[in-house]
Amino acid sequence: MKLSCAKIVAEMKRQRLTSSSLANKALCSVSTVQAVRNERNVSENSAKRIAQALGVTVDDLKED
Template identity: 40%
Template structure:
């Protein structure tokens, strides 16, 4: 699953959340957050955890026109 890196970065900035803080909240590694911010693909469970930690839907983080 690939999310829109710009949407993720913007949401993190809006909430003033850093990589380390988000990784702790989402219980995923910092490397996973860094990979997502870099536009890499990630497993659906990690994406769900990150979205939940940010209080947003998975769909709001997905690339436009992509299904989960």
């Protein structure tokens, strides 16, 4: 699943989260967060965890 890098980075900045802190919150690896930030595909499960950690839905993070 491909998520929007811009939307994720904007939400991370708004919440003042680093890649490491988001990974801890989402219970995933830093490399998974970096993959999303580099616009690579991640599993649906990882996308859900990242969205939940940011307090948004997966649909909110998908590319338009």
